[in-house]
Amino acid sequence: MQNTWLDSDDAPELTADFLEQADEFVGKHLIRRGRPVTSRPKLALTVRYDADVVAAFKATGKGWQTRMNLALHDRLKTHEPAKIDL
Numbered sequence: 694m695q696n697t698w699l700d701s702d703d704a705p706e707l708t709a710d711f712l713e714q715a716d717e718f719v720g721k722h723l724i725r726r727g728r729p730v731t732s733r734p735k736l737a738l739t740v741r742y743d744a745d746v747v748a749a750f751k752a753t754g755k756g757w758q759t760r761m762n763l764a765l766h767d768r769l770k771t772h773e774p775a776k777i778d779l
Contacts, residue, residue: 735762 705711717724750757750764 717726750761753760
C-alpha cells in the first residue's frame with residue numbers, strides 16, 4: 694500500500710484507541726498479542742451435538758463451551774470413551 698500522506702500533519706492522531714490497536718515491536722521482533730501460549734493447546738474442530746445438549750449448555754451463559762469441555766473431562770475420569778460400531 695502506498696503512503697498517501699502529503700506531510701506529517703496528515704498523520705492520524707495518536708489516541709489511546711489507536712495505540713491500543715498498534716503492533717508492538719522490540720527491535721525487529723513483533724510482540725504477540727492475544728492468549729498466552731499454553732502447554733495444553735486446544736484443537737479447533739467441527740463437531741455435531743444434539744440441539745438439546747447445546748441448548749442446555751448455552752443456557753448456562755457465557756463460557757458454556759468451557760463448561761462443556763469440563764463436563765467431558767469429568768466424564769472421562771470415570772468412563773472410557775464409548776465405542777460404537779457404525
